[in-house]
Amino acid sequence: MGFSNYNILLKHGGKNIVFNTRTKSLLEVSEEIFDLIRTKDVNALQNLSVRNLNLLKESGNVVNDNINELEYIRVLHNLRKYDTAAAGLGILLTKSCNFACTYCFEQDRKGSMTQESFARLSMLLKNMLPTLHSLNIRWTGGEPLLMWEEIADISDFLRMECEKRSINYIATITTNGYLLNERILEKLVLLGIKQLQITLDGPKEIHDKRRMLAGGGPTFDTILQAINLATSYVNVNLRVNLDDYNINSFQSLIDILDVSILKKDKIKLFCRPVVDCIKGNLAFAGGGFAKVEADLMKIGNRKGFMFSFHPNARFGLRCLYYQCNSYYVDPGLNLFKCPEHLNHPWRAVGVIDETGRIIMTNQTNYLESMRQDPFNLAECRNCRVLPLCYGKCALLYETSGKQKGTGCIPEKRTLEGKIRQALTSQDRLQEFVEDIQT
């Protein structure tokens, strides 16, 4: 018998809390048990009552000698990685965008899915459905709402078919928010699209210099209005792209959101460094972004804003890049393993043919993604949040020159803070549990 490698200990509001990243159990324990887990005092386990010892075993805080936790996580990861009955599709119906963001690295902003291509994509989905138990659709772009009618059309079909076939269906949309209105939001709810991702890059004076309309013109006020409207219908993940230029304006953005957002509980913040994967440009090089994330979270938390929890834990995978049956589809029906590879044709792995089937066109690219394995990296094998992460963001890791500490999920540094966030109310605790349950 011994202690789990995945116990996270913290004191909160006079309570002794133990969270286990492998089993996702969250316990309040006595001072004595807290100290025993902290000091990893194996001999003292025999002094515990049978009830307490069983509780610690059931929660995964104490493990029998015959349990190899790392193997357990590896098996779970591989079951998900090679599960051909689970599919994820990030769909880019159009490369066009009504914005012209200064840091947008899209070289080719033209091209939308033709009717013929859209019919092939629909055929692919129809072909796939009978083989699936879970389907994850991510609408992205360009600006996806420029092709809202097509999204609504196919989503109607998918929602009905998945319900009929008992397929676990998850759909999200990443939009700049400018075109959102009540009609679209009402329909999103009916279509089962429960989460929107919208981006603000700072207070108005900063944001409007970075995320302007394609023909020129500000967007901040319209987006802020759209976020408030959206929170009446769906949950909003509010993304802030950060680099050296706007990092210091994060506090001002939070101050503005504090007085402008009416339903804070419907918003979750998350911050990302600006990155150009092809040129190898990474803001906060050397893993620097991970260091500032915890401070950003404190700034948001002080005004009552939650930070999102990385959803990997639920899927047993870092991202679609690692999953054998998941792809990002561009308007020409080329298939990629990472959204940052869209627009770079040499990164494609395959294509959807005229019968709605996937044809592999570049086995090397596909195998490159499949050979990524967190269990081959000592840094990941020894990481306490491995069961919440399941491996590097291959893009950030490669771009940084494989530097230690890069490509990690924010929770590597912010987990304790996020547990504290969760413990502030019953509702937040419930959300936390839903975010991490496998």
Ligand code: SF4
């Ligand atoms: S990528 Fe980073 S956070 Fe994730 S398991 Fe590896 S070391 Fe841990």
Ligand code: SF4
């Ligand atoms: S490799 Fe990184 S950027 Fe690409 S899909 Fe995975 S997490 Fe996202």
